[in-house]
Amino acid sequence: xxxxxxxxxxxxxxxxxxxxxxxxxxxxxxxxxxxxxxxxxxxxxxxxxxxxxxxxxxxxxxxxxxxxxxxxxxxxxxxxxxxxxxxxxxxxxxxxxxxxxxxxxxxxxxxxxxxxxxxxxxxxxxxxxxxxxxxxxxxxxxxxxxxxxxxxxxxxxxxxxxxxxxxxxxxxxxxxxxxxxxxxxxxxxxxxxxxxxxxxxxxxxxxxxxxxxxxxxxxxxxxxxxxxxxxxxxxxxxxxxxxxxxxxxxxxxxxxxxxxxxxxxxxxxxxxxxxxxxxxxxxxxxxxxxxxxxxxxxxxxxxxxxxxxxxxxxxxxxxxxxxxxxxxxxxxxxxxxxxxxxxxxxxxxxxxxxxxxxxxxxxxxxxxxxxxxxxxxxxxxxxxxxxxxxxxxxxxxxxxxxxxxxxxxxxxxxxxxxxxxxxxxxxxxxxxxxxxxxxxxxxxxxxxxxxxxxxxxxxxxxxxxxxxxxxxxxxxxxxxxxxxxxxxxxxxxxxxxxxxx
Amino acid sequence: xxxxxxxxxxxxxxxxxxxxxxxxxxxxxxxxxxxxxxxxxxxxxxxxxxxxxxxxxxxxxxxxxxxxxxxxxxxxxxxxxxxxxxxxxxxxxxxxxxxxxxxxxxxxxxxxxxxxxxxxxxxxxxxxxxxxxxxxxxxxxxxxxxxxxxxxxxxxxxxxxxxxxxxxxxxxxxxxxxxxxxxxxxxxxxxxxxxxxxxxxxxxxxxxxxxxxxxxxxxxxxxxxxxxxxxxxxxxxxxxxxxxxxxxxxxxxxxxxxxxxx
Numbered sequence: 001x002x003x004x005x006x007x008x009x010x011x012x013x014x015x016x017x018x019x020x021x022x023x024x025x026x027x028x029x030x031x032x033x034x035x036x037x038x039x040x041x042x043x044x045x046x047x048x049x050x051x052x053x054x055x056x057x058x059x060x061x062x063x064x065x066x067x068x069x070x071x072x073x074x075x076x077x078x079x080x081x082x083x084x085x086x087x088x089x090x091x092x093x094x095x096x097x098x099x100x101x102x103x104x105x106x107x108x109x110x111x112x113x114x115x116x117x118x119x120x121x122x123x124x125x126x127x128x129x130x131x132x133x134x135x136x137x138x139x140x141x142x143x144x145x146x147x148x149x150x151x152x153x154x155x156x157x158x159x160x161x162x163x164x165x166x167x168x169x170x171x172x173x174x175x176x177x178x179x180x181x182x183x184x185x186x187x188x189x190x191x192x193x194x195x196x197x198x199x200x201x202x203x204x205x206x207x208x209x210x211x212x213x214x215x216x217x218x219x220x221x222x223x224x225x226x227x228x229x230x231x232x233x234x235x236x237x238x239x240x241x242x243x244x245x246x247x248x249x250x251x252x253x254x255x256x257x258x259x260x261x262x263x264x265x266x267x268x269x270x271x272x273x274x275x276x277x278x279x280x281x282x283x284x285x286x287x288x289x290x291x292x293x294x295x296x297x298x299x300x301x302x303x304x305x306x307x308x309x310x311x312x313x314x315x316x317x318x319x320x321x322x323x324x325x326x327x328x329x330x331x332x333x334x335x336x337x338x339x340x341x342x343x344x345x346x347x348x349x350x351x352x353x354x355x356x357x358x359x360x361x362x363x364x365x366x367x368x369x370x371x372x373x374x375x376x377x378x379x380x381x382x383x384x385x386x387x388x389x390x391x392x393x394x395x396x397x398x399x400x401x402x403x404x405x406x407x408x409x410x411x412x413x414x415x416x417x418x419x420x421x422x423x424x425x426x427x428x429x430x431x432x433x434x435x436x437x438x439x440x441x442x443x444x445x446x447x448x449x450x451x452x453x454x455x456x457x458x459x460x461x462x463x464x465x466x467x468x469x470x471x472x473x474x475x476x477x478x479x480x481x482x483x484x485x486x487x488x489x490x491x492x493x494x495x496x497x498x499x500x501x
Numbered sequence: 502x503x504x505x506x507x508x509x510x511x512x513x514x515x516x517x518x519x520x521x522x523x524x525x526x527x528x529x530x531x532x533x534x535x536x537x538x539x540x541x542x543x544x545x546x547x548x549x550x551x552x553x554x555x556x557x558x559x560x561x562x563x564x565x566x567x568x569x570x571x572x573x574x575x576x577x578x579x580x581x582x583x584x585x586x587x588x589x590x591x592x593x594x595x596x597x598x599x600x601x602x603x604x605x606x607x608x609x610x611x612x613x614x615x616x617x618x619x620x621x622x623x624x625x626x627x628x629x630x631x632x633x634x635x636x637x638x639x640x641x642x643x644x645x646x647x648x649x650x651x652x653x654x655x656x657x658x659x660x661x662x663x664x665x666x667x668x669x670x671x672x673x674x675x676x677x678x679x680x681x682x683x684x685x686x687x688x689x690x691x692x693x694x695x696x697x698x699x700x701x702x703x704x705x706x707x708x709x710x711x712x713x714x715x716x717x718x719x720x721x722x723x724x725x726x727x728x729x730x731x732x733x734x735x736x737x738x739x740x741x742x743x744x745x746x747x748x749x750x751x752x753x754x755x756x757x758x759x760x761x762x763x
Binding site for chain 2: 286322363427
């Protein structure tokens with residue numbers, strides 16, 4: 001008999017229960033708009049007069065330091081690995097009865113949506129590890145619809161211009177950009193950090209790094225500093241946080257992490273914007289617990305938004321008879337997502353305490369399928385009155401705040417107060433295919449978001465993987481208050497073929 | 502000899518016969534346990550490092566081989582610990598599983614996230630293969646720890662005389678199979694075949710081959726699991742195996758180390 005050993009799940013099935021696109025964002029960018037990552041608070045850091053990016057000097061310095069460290073550690077490292085994913089893809093948008101202009105968020109198709117979108121991306125990963133030093137670099141190269149963006153911007157400007165002087169401006173801009181390359185590629189530094197680990201129980205990391213934590217499949221209230229996940233694509237890699245962290249492991253089942261971090265926008269901030277946090281994880285047999293806290297920089301009465309309010313959180317995972325029960329809860333000093341102003345003015349920062357919580361259960365069937373069910377209470381979501389105020393503002397058009405700031409407050413799956421998620425992963429081992437069915441219901445918003453997908457391994461090497469992903473927003477009540485109703489594109493199918501190297 | 506003496510002798514003979522006859526089943530059970538314990542010595546190895554390849558063949562079609570690096574060690578309290586890291590193919594490189602006792606954690610390669618999983622995951626197919634985590638997992642728990650054994654006969658397999666034992670769980674444990682039938686060589690006390698039973702039927706068979714001496718113990722470098730319910734088999738071929746390995750460090754079996762895996 002062998003010395004028994006653990007073997008992970010099937011090829012490409014990084015999660016035991018769900019299909020995985022290798023960290024790429026496979027959703028329709030218009031149905032989920034920039035995602036939950038920007039979502040909870042429109043992605044904005046504390047916004048007061050002194051909290052802005054100052055200059056490119058800091059950026060240059062930061063980049064230089066990272067690159068220098070990369071070269072040094074990479075050269076000296078005993079072990080260096082390089083890999084990545086090249087993934088050409090295409091999105092097929094399905095227009096509604098009135099084209100793409102049905103949503104108040106995209107009246108007259110401000111966004112310039114079209115039926116077909118190319119969505120090509122390259123993810124590059126470089127890791128190096130020496131005796132005690134290490135570095136991690138993750139770069140995402142993604143196609144960006146430059147022409148659509150500029151043309152849409154011109155359309156907005158033309159619509160806002162009451163003098164008529166800009167008539168024809170949008171068409172001219174469109175001509176200019178569409179005759180050239182309609183797409184540009186943007187480089188996103190997802191992670192870039194170096195570190196020192198003088199022993200197994202101490203690790204110090206400097207640079208952009210991941211703080212992903214929690215047990216929830218779709219949402220993680222206990223994750224206080226990391227960008228929020230998109231519940232329809234929870235395995236997508238998220239951009240890290242610029243921070244200095246110290247991780248200590250004083251005992252086998254105890255881990256403590258301290259960190260100081262910068263807001264996720266820009267490369268510079270004032271001292272008062274600096275944040276500090278901690279996370280403690282400890283486990284017992286069949287149970288694990290987390291405690292987390294964040295001091296999110298100074299809070300002033302004249303702040304008009306705050307992406308990092310002070311917060312405390314706790315989470316647990318308990319295994320009972322093979323079923324995993326988990327929960328997370330967080331209390332914030334104020335909401336990361338502003339409320340709409342009933343009078344149509346600028347959105348309003350809501351002061352707390354604000355509670356958000358999640359409970360869920362997961363089970364893995366012996367034949368392979370895995371099921372997770374969750375309920376998420378989103379304390380930062382809007383109640384009925386706020387939903388009405390929001391739609392009223394949107395229907396006011398550009399002059400009424402229907403675009404710009406208010407558009408950024410549309411945060412699908414972080415929009416209302418209550419959400420229920422069910423996720424079923426079904427592997428078909430004989431064909432090296434994984435099906436994933438994800439459904440989210442928002443009873444108070446009246447929306448159902450369905451996102452089934454399939455991943456198929458195409459070759460013997462396991463390097464080529466095709467994926468098809470459907471994203472559907474359904475409304476129960478045909479109400480403008482429904483977050484599905486507001487989706488600029490309600491139905492879309494995306495296809496891609498990824499090459500892993 | 503009087504009738505009385507004859508009767509007395511007869512009664513004594515009968516008593517002796519019944520006495521030894523009564524002992525016979527107990528002797529058989531002890532013998533089965535001894536056979537099982539001897540074969541189980543392979544579990545007693547500690548600080549094991551290995552590199553191996555898992556190949557799955559379904560309906561005659563081979564799937565991408567998966568390369569794994571594994572570390573195993575028992576904790577001070579005796580609980581089993583193991584860490585398995587996927588090295589290839591690229592798609593799963595960096596995926597890792599950590600078990601400490603009955604607890605299981607996973608590292609997602611795409612995001613680097615570390616998450617605890619429910620124990621039902623152990624019954625899942627491991628790596629899409631015909632092995633389950635229960636087949637692979639429980640580390641230092643031996644069959645003789647978990648099952649009662651009864652000798653069921655003997656067979657000749659691959660030219661070797663083997664004892665056939667039937668194993669049934671000692672306690673009601675959902676992670677254990679309803680029944681195992683194992684074949685152990687009479688001469689060398691090595692497992693050569695294990696049949697797994699659920700719901701009254703054999704569901705899969707494990708074959709253990711290519712025994713090689715490592716650290717004073719014979720170890721199977723090729724293990725095949727064949728499904729009896731579908732046209733599928735999975736093969737683990739060990740390329741490197743070290744007992745008492747210096748590569749197995751205490752700090753490996755922590756969630757903190759999972760974060761450091763690349």
